[in-house]
Amino acid sequence: MTLDAETAPPAVSAIFEQRTAPLLALADQARDLAAAAHAVAARFRSGGKLIVFGNGGASTDAQHIAVEFVHPVIVGKRALPAVSLTSDIATVTGIAERHGLAEVFAHQLNLLADPGDIALGISPDGDCANVLRGLIHARGHGLLTLALLGGDGGAVAARGAAEHVLLARSSDPRVIKEVHVTAYHILWELVHLFLEHPGALNPGRVTR
Amino acid sequence: MTATDLVALYPFLYASDGELDVLLDAAVRSTVAKTAEITELRAELARRQGARLELCARQLAERFAAGGRLLVFGNGGSSTDAQELATLFLHPDGEHPALPAFALSNDIAVMTALSNDVGFDVAFSRQIAAFGRSADIAVGISTSGNSANLLLAFEEAARRGLMTVGIAGYDGGRMAQLAELEHLFVVPSASVHRVQEAQTTLYHALWELTVAAFAGRHPVPEPFDPRGSD
Numbered sequence: 445m446t447l448d449a450e451t452a453p454p455a456v457s458a459i460f461e462q463r464t465a466p467l468l469a470l471a472d473q474a475r476d477l478a479a480a481a482h483a484v485a486a487r488f489r490s491g492g493k494l495i496v497f498g499n500g501g502a503s504t505d506a507q508h509i510a511v512e513f514v515h516p517v518i519v520g521k522r523a524l525p526a527v528s529l530t531s532d533i534a535t536v537t538g539i540a541e542r543h544g545l546a547e548v549f550a551h552q553l554n555l556l557a558d559p560g561d562i563a564l565g566i567s568p569d570g571d572c573a574n575v576l577r578g579l580i581h582a583r584g585h586g587l588l589t590l591a592l593l594g595g596d597g598g599a600v601a602a603r604g605a606a607e608h609v610l611l612a613r614s615s616d617p618r619v620i621k622e623v624h625v626t627a628y629h630i631l632w633e634l635v636h637l638f639l640e641h642p643g644a645l646n647p648g649r650v651t652r
Numbered sequence: 653m654t655a656t657d658l659v660a661l662y663p664f665l666y667a668s669d670g671e672l673d674v675l676l677d678a679a680v681r682s683t684v685a686k687t688a689e690i691t692e693l694r695a696e697l698a699r700r701q702g703a704r705l706e707l708c709a710r711q712l713a714e715r716f717a718a719g720g721r722l723l724v725f726g727n728g729g730s731s732t733d734a735q736e737l738a739t740l741f742l743h744p745d746g747e748h749p750a751l752p753a754f755a756l757s758n759d760i761a762v763m764t765a766l767s768n769d770v771g772f773d774v775a776f777s778r779q780i781a782a783f784g785r786s787a788d789i790a791v792g793i794s795t796s797g798n799s800a801n802l803l804l805a806f807e808e809a810a811r812r813g814l815m816t817v818g819i820a821g822y823d824g825g826r827m828a829q830l831a832e833l834e835h836l837f838v839v840p841s842a843s844v845h846r847v848q849e850a851q852t853t854l855y856h857a858l859w860e861l862t863v864a865a866f867a868g869r870h871p872v873p874e875p876f877d878p879r880g881s882d
Contacts, residue, residue: 452702455864459857460698464691471687472881478679482672501739504732516793517844617745619656623737625852629845632687636678643671 462616466623469613477627480590481634485647486553487562487588489636493525495557497549497578498566501621503530505566505592505628521636527556529578549578559586561642565606568590568620570598577589579605592627594620656788659860686846693841693850701837705854708817708835712789715815716866720787721734722753725776729848730793731757733855739793742860748863756780756805773863776805776859786813794818796845797825797838819854864870 452460455461462589463598470477472507494513496506506528530536539548553563563582565575570593579600583589591597591606596614600606638644682722689785712722722741724734741753755778757763766775780790790809792802797820806816810832819825822839839850 452698453706456702460694467687467691471684474680474683478676501736504736506730508729622852626849630683646673
Protein backbone atom coordinates (compact mmCIF):
# COMPACT_ATOMS: atom_id res chain seq x y z
CA MET A 445 0.00 0.00 0.00
CA THR A 446 1.28 3.44 -0.83
CA LEU A 447 0.56 6.38 1.43
CA ASP A 448 0.92 8.83 -1.43
CA ALA A 449 -1.97 7.49 -3.48
CA GLU A 450 -4.11 10.16 -5.09
CA THR A 451 -7.34 8.31 -4.41
CA ALA A 452 -8.92 7.97 -1.01
CA PRO A 453 -9.76 4.51 0.35
CA PRO A 454 -13.52 3.85 0.15
CA ALA A 455 -14.04 4.04 3.94
CA VAL A 456 -12.39 7.47 4.03
CA SER A 457 -14.28 8.74 0.97
CA ALA A 458 -17.56 7.67 2.52
CA ILE A 459 -16.85 9.63 5.71
CA PHE A 460 -15.69 12.77 3.91
CA GLU A 461 -18.55 12.76 1.38
CA GLN A 462 -21.13 12.81 4.21
CA ARG A 463 -20.08 16.44 4.78
CA THR A 464 -20.97 17.74 1.34
CA ALA A 465 -24.77 17.94 1.41
CA PRO A 466 -25.02 19.51 4.90
CA LEU A 467 -22.51 22.18 3.82
CA LEU A 468 -24.64 22.98 0.78
CA ALA A 469 -27.63 23.24 3.12
CA LEU A 470 -25.66 25.82 5.14
CA ALA A 471 -25.07 27.80 1.94
CA ASP A 472 -28.86 27.81 1.50
CA GLN A 473 -29.07 29.60 4.87
CA ALA A 474 -26.56 32.29 3.85
CA ARG A 475 -29.19 35.02 4.12
CA ASP A 476 -30.10 33.95 7.67
CA LEU A 477 -26.43 33.85 8.61
CA ALA A 478 -25.90 37.37 7.24
CA ALA A 479 -28.95 38.65 9.13
CA ALA A 480 -27.69 37.05 12.35
CA ALA A 481 -24.23 38.59 11.88
CA HIS A 482 -25.78 42.01 11.29
CA ALA A 483 -27.81 41.78 14.48
CA VAL A 484 -24.78 40.59 16.46
CA ALA A 485 -22.62 43.40 15.09
CA ALA A 486 -25.25 45.97 16.12
CA ARG A 487 -25.19 44.58 19.68
CA PHE A 488 -21.41 44.67 19.86
CA ARG A 489 -21.46 48.25 18.57
CA SER A 490 -23.82 49.20 21.42
CA GLY A 491 -21.47 47.67 24.00
CA GLY A 492 -22.96 44.19 24.29
CA LYS A 493 -20.99 41.05 24.92
CA LEU A 494 -21.39 37.56 23.50
CA ILE A 495 -22.25 34.66 25.85
CA VAL A 496 -21.93 31.16 24.37
CA PHE A 497 -23.00 27.80 25.79
CA GLY A 498 -23.35 24.14 24.88
CA ASN A 499 -22.80 20.61 26.23
CA GLY A 500 -20.21 17.93 25.48
CA GLY A 501 -18.55 18.54 22.12
CA ALA A 502 -20.60 21.73 21.74
CA SER A 503 -18.99 23.11 24.90
CA THR A 504 -15.70 23.04 23.00
CA ASP A 505 -17.40 25.04 20.24
CA ALA A 506 -18.60 27.55 22.82
CA GLN A 507 -15.02 28.01 24.00
CA HIS A 508 -13.76 28.15 20.41
CA ILE A 509 -16.26 30.91 19.58
CA ALA A 510 -15.28 32.88 22.70
CA VAL A 511 -11.58 32.78 21.86
CA GLU A 512 -12.35 33.57 18.20
CA PHE A 513 -13.94 36.89 19.21
CA VAL A 514 -11.64 37.78 22.11
CA HIS A 515 -8.39 36.96 20.33
CA PRO A 516 -8.91 37.11 16.55
CA VAL A 517 -6.59 34.96 14.47
CA ILE A 518 -6.56 37.56 11.74
CA VAL A 519 -4.17 40.40 12.56
CA GLY A 520 -5.80 43.80 12.73
CA LYS A 521 -9.29 42.63 13.70
CA ARG A 522 -10.48 44.17 16.97
CA ALA A 523 -10.99 42.08 20.08
CA LEU A 524 -14.65 41.72 21.04
CA PRO A 525 -16.01 40.59 24.42
CA ALA A 526 -17.16 36.97 24.49
CA VAL A 527 -17.37 34.31 27.20
CA SER A 528 -18.33 30.65 27.28
CA LEU A 529 -20.40 29.35 30.18
CA THR A 530 -18.58 26.03 30.56
CA SER A 531 -15.18 27.51 31.36
CA ASP A 532 -15.87 27.91 35.07
CA ILE A 533 -16.04 24.27 36.05
CA ALA A 534 -16.48 25.12 39.74
CA THR A 535 -19.67 27.01 39.00
CA VAL A 536 -20.94 24.52 36.41
CA THR A 537 -20.54 21.53 38.72
CA GLY A 538 -21.80 23.52 41.69
CA ILE A 539 -25.04 24.52 39.95
CA ALA A 540 -25.49 21.04 38.47
CA GLU A 541 -25.10 19.39 41.86
CA ARG A 542 -27.53 21.66 43.68
CA HIS A 543 -30.07 22.68 41.03
CA GLY A 544 -29.58 20.17 38.22
CA LEU A 545 -27.79 20.30 34.88
CA ALA A 546 -30.75 22.03 33.22
CA GLU A 547 -30.03 25.19 35.22
CA VAL A 548 -26.29 25.60 34.58
CA PHE A 549 -26.61 28.18 31.80
CA ALA A 550 -29.78 30.03 32.87
CA HIS A 551 -28.33 30.58 36.36
CA GLN A 552 -25.11 32.09 35.01
CA LEU A 553 -26.99 34.20 32.46
CA ASN A 554 -29.19 35.55 35.25
CA LEU A 555 -26.15 36.97 37.02
CA LEU A 556 -23.66 37.66 34.23
CA ALA A 557 -25.80 38.88 31.32
CA ASP A 558 -26.96 42.40 30.56
CA PRO A 559 -30.07 43.03 28.43
CA GLY A 560 -27.88 44.39 25.61
CA ASP A 561 -25.86 41.17 25.35
CA ILE A 562 -26.02 38.32 22.85
CA ALA A 563 -26.77 34.70 23.84
CA LEU A 564 -25.62 31.93 21.50
CA GLY A 565 -26.72 28.41 22.39
CA ILE A 566 -25.36 25.34 20.63
CA SER A 567 -27.28 22.06 20.64
CA PRO A 568 -26.56 19.33 18.06
CA ASP A 569 -30.09 17.89 18.36
CA GLY A 570 -31.86 21.00 19.61
CA ASP A 571 -33.05 19.14 22.69
CA CYS A 572 -30.47 20.08 25.33
CA ALA A 573 -32.61 21.16 28.28
CA ASN A 574 -30.03 23.60 29.65
CA VAL A 575 -29.48 25.29 26.27
CA LEU A 576 -33.26 25.64 25.88
CA ARG A 577 -33.57 27.06 29.41
CA GLY A 578 -30.65 29.43 28.79
CA LEU A 579 -32.09 30.78 25.53
CA ILE A 580 -35.58 31.23 26.96
CA HIS A 581 -34.14 33.08 29.96
CA ALA A 582 -31.95 35.24 27.71
CA ARG A 583 -34.75 36.10 25.31
CA GLY A 584 -37.02 37.00 28.20
CA HIS A 585 -34.40 39.44 29.48
CA GLY A 586 -33.87 41.26 26.21
CA LEU A 587 -30.73 39.59 24.97
CA LEU A 588 -30.32 38.92 21.27
CA THR A 589 -30.67 35.14 20.93
CA LEU A 590 -29.04 32.80 18.42
CA ALA A 591 -29.03 29.01 18.19
CA LEU A 592 -26.78 26.65 16.27
CA LEU A 593 -28.79 23.44 15.95
CA GLY A 594 -28.79 20.17 14.07
CA GLY A 595 -31.20 17.50 12.89
CA ASP A 596 -34.72 18.94 12.87
CA GLY A 597 -33.83 21.63 15.41
CA GLY A 598 -35.53 19.78 18.28
CA ALA A 599 -37.25 21.60 21.12
CA VAL A 600 -35.19 24.80 20.72
CA ALA A 601 -36.52 25.28 17.18
CA ALA A 602 -40.03 24.01 17.96
CA ARG A 603 -40.45 26.44 20.85
CA GLY A 604 -38.98 29.42 19.00
CA ALA A 605 -36.46 29.92 21.78
CA ALA A 606 -34.05 31.91 19.59
CA GLU A 607 -34.59 34.77 17.15
CA HIS A 608 -31.88 33.53 14.79
CA VAL A 609 -31.52 29.81 14.08
CA LEU A 610 -28.97 28.07 11.90
CA LEU A 611 -29.55 24.40 11.24
CA ALA A 612 -26.97 21.75 10.32
CA ARG A 613 -29.02 19.30 8.29
CA SER A 614 -27.53 15.98 9.39
CA SER A 615 -28.23 13.36 12.01
CA ASP A 616 -24.53 12.70 12.65
CA PRO A 617 -23.32 14.82 15.60
CA ARG A 618 -19.82 15.04 14.14
CA VAL A 619 -21.07 16.34 10.79
CA ILE A 620 -23.32 18.77 12.66
CA LYS A 621 -20.34 20.05 14.61
CA GLU A 622 -18.35 20.59 11.43
CA VAL A 623 -21.17 22.58 9.83
CA HIS A 624 -21.36 24.63 13.04
CA VAL A 625 -17.62 25.34 12.93
CA THR A 626 -17.92 26.71 9.39
CA ALA A 627 -21.05 28.65 10.38
CA TYR A 628 -19.42 30.39 13.33
CA HIS A 629 -16.21 31.11 11.45
CA ILE A 630 -18.29 32.86 8.79
CA LEU A 631 -20.42 34.53 11.48
CA TRP A 632 -17.26 35.96 13.05
CA GLU A 633 -16.04 37.25 9.71
CA LEU A 634 -19.39 38.81 8.80
CA VAL A 635 -19.71 40.47 12.21
CA HIS A 636 -16.43 42.26 11.51
CA LEU A 637 -17.60 43.10 8.01
CA PHE A 638 -20.65 44.89 9.42
CA LEU A 639 -18.66 46.54 12.22
CA GLU A 640 -16.30 47.95 9.62
CA HIS A 641 -19.28 49.55 7.84
CA PRO A 642 -21.02 51.34 10.69
CA GLY A 643 -23.50 52.98 8.31
CA ALA A 644 -25.11 49.57 7.99
CA LEU A 645 -25.66 49.44 11.76
CA ASN A 646 -27.52 52.72 12.18
CA PRO A 647 -30.72 52.56 14.20
CA GLY A 648 -33.66 51.63 12.05
CA ARG A 649 -31.60 49.33 9.89
CA VAL A 650 -33.18 45.96 10.22
CA THR A 651 -32.50 42.88 8.21
CA ARG A 652 -35.30 41.01 6.56
CA MET B 653 -6.96 39.86 6.34
CA THR B 654 -5.64 43.07 4.78
CA ALA B 655 -7.76 45.88 3.38
CA THR B 656 -6.70 44.75 -0.08
CA ASP B 657 -8.06 41.27 0.64
CA LEU B 658 -11.32 42.78 1.81
CA VAL B 659 -11.65 44.79 -1.38
CA ALA B 660 -11.00 41.62 -3.36
CA LEU B 661 -13.59 39.69 -1.35
CA TYR B 662 -16.22 42.39 -1.21
CA PRO B 663 -15.56 44.68 -4.21
CA PHE B 664 -19.08 46.09 -4.24
CA LEU B 665 -18.78 47.58 -0.77
CA TYR B 666 -16.03 49.89 -1.70
CA ALA B 667 -17.72 50.98 -4.88
CA SER B 668 -21.05 51.85 -3.27
CA ASP B 669 -20.47 53.18 0.22
CA GLY B 670 -21.62 50.16 2.19
CA GLU B 671 -25.36 50.18 1.77
CA LEU B 672 -26.94 47.48 3.89
CA ASP B 673 -28.46 45.55 1.00
CA VAL B 674 -25.16 45.55 -0.82
CA LEU B 675 -23.42 44.33 2.34
CA LEU B 676 -25.95 41.56 2.85
CA ASP B 677 -25.62 40.42 -0.76
CA ALA B 678 -21.84 40.41 -0.40
CA ALA B 679 -22.16 38.42 2.82
CA VAL B 680 -24.36 35.83 1.10
CA ARG B 681 -21.93 35.44 -1.80
CA SER B 682 -19.02 35.15 0.61
CA THR B 683 -20.79 32.40 2.58
CA VAL B 684 -21.59 30.41 -0.57
CA ALA B 685 -17.97 30.73 -1.74
CA LYS B 686 -16.60 29.58 1.61
CA THR B 687 -18.82 26.51 1.80
CA ALA B 688 -17.62 25.56 -1.70
CA GLU B 689 -14.02 26.16 -0.65
CA ILE B 690 -14.18 23.90 2.41
CA THR B 691 -15.93 21.17 0.42
CA GLU B 692 -13.14 21.17 -2.17
CA LEU B 693 -10.50 21.23 0.55
CA ARG B 694 -12.02 18.18 2.24
CA ALA B 695 -12.05 16.26 -1.05
CA GLU B 696 -8.38 17.12 -1.62
CA LEU B 697 -7.52 16.05 1.92
CA ALA B 698 -9.26 12.69 1.48
CA ARG B 699 -7.37 12.08 -1.79
CA ARG B 700 -3.97 13.10 -0.45
CA GLN B 701 -4.09 11.67 3.06
CA GLY B 702 -6.87 9.11 3.12
CA ALA B 703 -4.52 6.12 2.93
CA ARG B 704 -2.38 7.48 5.77
CA LEU B 705 -5.52 8.16 7.81
CA GLU B 706 -6.57 4.50 7.54
CA LEU B 707 -3.11 3.26 8.47
CA CYS B 708 -2.90 5.65 11.42
CA ALA B 709 -6.36 4.56 12.66
CA ARG B 710 -5.32 0.89 12.60
CA GLN B 711 -2.21 1.70 14.61
CA LEU B 712 -4.25 3.73 17.10
CA ALA B 713 -6.63 0.78 17.53
CA GLU B 714 -3.65 -1.49 18.21
CA ARG B 715 -2.35 0.96 20.81
CA PHE B 716 -5.73 1.11 22.56
CA ALA B 717 -5.95 -2.69 22.45
CA ALA B 718 -2.55 -2.85 24.14
CA GLY B 719 -3.75 -0.59 26.96
CA GLY B 720 -2.62 2.72 25.49
CA ARG B 721 -4.34 6.03 26.10
CA LEU B 722 -4.65 9.08 23.86
CA LEU B 723 -3.08 12.33 25.11
CA VAL B 724 -4.07 15.30 22.94
CA PHE B 725 -2.95 18.92 23.00
CA GLY B 726 -3.17 22.23 21.16
CA ASN B 727 -3.31 25.98 21.79
CA GLY B 728 -6.21 28.42 21.46
CA GLY B 729 -8.87 27.14 19.08
CA SER B 730 -6.84 23.94 18.70
CA SER B 731 -7.15 23.34 22.45
CA THR B 732 -10.91 23.12 21.91
CA ASP B 733 -10.25 20.58 19.15
CA ALA B 734 -8.09 18.64 21.59
CA GLN B 735 -10.98 18.57 24.08
CA GLU B 736 -13.43 17.53 21.37
CA LEU B 737 -11.23 14.62 20.30
CA ALA B 738 -10.67 13.53 23.91
CA THR B 739 -14.37 13.57 24.79
CA LEU B 740 -15.20 11.77 21.53
CA PHE B 741 -13.02 8.83 22.56
CA LEU B 742 -13.89 8.99 26.25
CA HIS B 743 -17.64 9.49 25.99
CA PRO B 744 -18.85 8.66 22.47
CA ASP B 745 -22.48 8.55 21.45
CA GLY B 746 -24.41 5.39 20.69
CA GLU B 747 -22.83 1.99 20.48
CA HIS B 748 -19.22 3.04 20.04
CA PRO B 749 -16.61 1.75 22.50
CA ALA B 750 -15.40 4.29 25.05
CA LEU B 751 -11.61 4.55 25.07
CA PRO B 752 -9.25 6.38 27.44
CA ALA B 753 -8.23 9.85 26.28
CA PHE B 754 -7.57 13.24 27.84
CA ALA B 755 -6.63 16.72 26.70
CA LEU B 756 -3.56 18.33 28.25
CA SER B 757 -5.05 21.82 28.44
CA ASN B 758 -7.94 20.81 30.71
CA ASP B 759 -6.30 21.54 34.03
CA ILE B 760 -5.83 25.29 34.31
CA ALA B 761 -3.88 24.91 37.54
CA VAL B 762 -1.31 22.70 35.81
CA MET B 763 -1.23 24.92 32.71
CA THR B 764 -0.64 28.15 34.63
CA ALA B 765 1.78 26.55 37.08
CA LEU B 766 4.01 25.19 34.31
CA SER B 767 3.77 28.40 32.29
CA ASN B 768 4.50 30.66 35.23
CA ASP B 769 7.25 28.61 36.84
CA VAL B 770 9.04 27.24 33.78
CA GLY B 771 7.54 28.63 30.58
CA PHE B 772 4.70 28.08 28.18
CA ASP B 773 6.95 26.06 25.87
CA VAL B 774 6.95 23.14 28.35
CA ALA B 775 3.22 23.26 29.16
CA PHE B 776 2.59 20.00 27.29
CA SER B 777 6.00 18.27 27.32
CA ARG B 778 6.16 18.28 31.14
CA GLN B 779 2.72 16.65 31.24
CA ILE B 780 3.82 14.04 28.68
CA ALA B 781 6.79 13.35 30.96
CA ALA B 782 4.47 13.03 33.97
CA PHE B 783 1.63 11.00 32.40
CA GLY B 784 3.04 9.35 29.29
CA ARG B 785 3.50 5.58 29.06
CA SER B 786 5.14 3.83 26.15
CA ALA B 787 1.83 2.33 24.95
CA ASP B 788 0.17 5.77 24.76
CA ILE B 789 -0.55 7.99 21.78
CA ALA B 790 0.36 11.70 21.58
CA VAL B 791 -1.78 13.80 19.22
CA GLY B 792 -0.88 17.47 18.70
CA ILE B 793 -3.11 19.89 16.79
CA SER B 794 -1.87 23.19 15.38
CA THR B 795 -2.96 25.37 12.48
CA SER B 796 0.52 26.77 11.79
CA GLY B 797 2.53 23.67 12.72
CA ASN B 798 4.93 26.01 14.51
CA SER B 799 3.81 25.94 18.16
CA ALA B 800 6.94 25.51 20.30
CA ASN B 801 5.08 23.66 23.05
CA LEU B 802 3.80 21.09 20.57
CA LEU B 803 7.26 20.49 19.10
CA LEU B 804 8.72 19.90 22.58
CA ALA B 805 5.80 17.64 23.49
CA PHE B 806 6.35 15.47 20.38
CA GLU B 807 10.06 15.18 21.18
CA GLU B 808 9.29 14.14 24.76
CA ALA B 809 6.63 11.68 23.56
CA ALA B 810 8.99 10.08 21.03
CA ARG B 811 11.69 9.71 23.69
CA ARG B 812 9.21 7.78 25.84
CA GLY B 813 8.02 5.50 23.05
CA LEU B 814 4.58 7.05 22.58
CA MET B 815 3.09 6.97 19.10
CA THR B 816 3.13 10.53 17.71
CA VAL B 817 0.49 12.06 15.44
CA GLY B 818 0.56 15.67 14.23
CA ILE B 819 -2.29 17.62 12.66
CA ALA B 820 -1.22 20.89 11.03
CA GLY B 821 -2.18 23.38 8.33
CA TYR B 822 -0.62 25.53 5.58
CA ASP B 823 2.62 23.70 4.68
CA GLY B 824 3.00 21.89 8.02
CA GLY B 825 5.39 24.50 9.39
CA ARG B 826 8.05 23.27 11.79
CA MET B 827 6.06 20.10 12.47
CA ALA B 828 6.89 19.07 8.89
CA GLN B 829 10.61 19.21 9.79
CA LEU B 830 10.21 17.13 12.93
CA ALA B 831 11.84 13.71 12.45
CA GLU B 832 10.12 12.36 15.59
CA LEU B 833 6.60 12.58 14.12
CA GLU B 834 5.30 9.21 12.93
CA HIS B 835 2.24 10.65 11.19
CA LEU B 836 1.68 14.21 10.05
CA PHE B 837 -1.58 15.33 8.48
CA VAL B 838 -1.36 18.70 6.78
CA VAL B 839 -4.41 20.65 5.60
CA PRO B 840 -3.16 22.55 2.56
CA SER B 841 -4.96 25.89 2.90
CA ALA B 842 -3.84 29.43 3.69
CA SER B 843 -7.07 30.19 5.60
CA VAL B 844 -6.84 29.45 9.31
CA HIS B 845 -10.62 28.97 9.41
CA ARG B 846 -10.73 26.48 6.54
CA VAL B 847 -7.71 24.68 8.06
CA GLN B 848 -9.57 24.26 11.36
CA GLU B 849 -12.74 23.08 9.62
CA ALA B 850 -10.89 20.45 7.58
CA GLN B 851 -8.86 19.40 10.64
CA THR B 852 -12.12 18.79 12.48
CA THR B 853 -13.24 16.41 9.72
CA LEU B 854 -9.83 14.78 9.75
CA TYR B 855 -9.83 13.94 13.45
CA HIS B 856 -13.51 12.98 13.39
CA ALA B 857 -12.67 10.53 10.58
CA LEU B 858 -9.63 9.32 12.50
CA TRP B 859 -11.85 8.60 15.50
CA GLU B 860 -14.49 6.85 13.37
CA LEU B 861 -11.90 4.65 11.61
CA THR B 862 -10.12 3.93 14.91
CA VAL B 863 -13.21 2.78 16.81
CA ALA B 864 -14.25 0.70 13.78
CA ALA B 865 -10.81 -0.96 13.71
CA PHE B 866 -10.90 -1.41 17.49
CA ALA B 867 -14.39 -2.94 17.43
CA GLY B 868 -13.27 -5.26 14.63
CA ARG B 869 -10.60 -6.65 16.91
CA HIS B 870 -12.56 -6.63 20.15
CA PRO B 871 -16.15 -7.10 21.19
CA VAL B 872 -17.64 -3.83 22.32
CA PRO B 873 -17.34 -3.67 26.12
CA GLU B 874 -20.46 -3.46 28.26
CA PRO B 875 -21.49 0.16 28.75
CA PHE B 876 -20.31 1.62 32.05
CA ASP B 877 -23.06 1.37 34.64
CA PRO B 878 -22.71 4.13 37.24
CA ARG B 879 -25.07 2.21 39.56
CA GLY B 880 -22.98 -0.96 39.34
CA SER B 881 -22.79 -3.19 42.42
CA ASP B 882 -19.19 -2.30 43.17
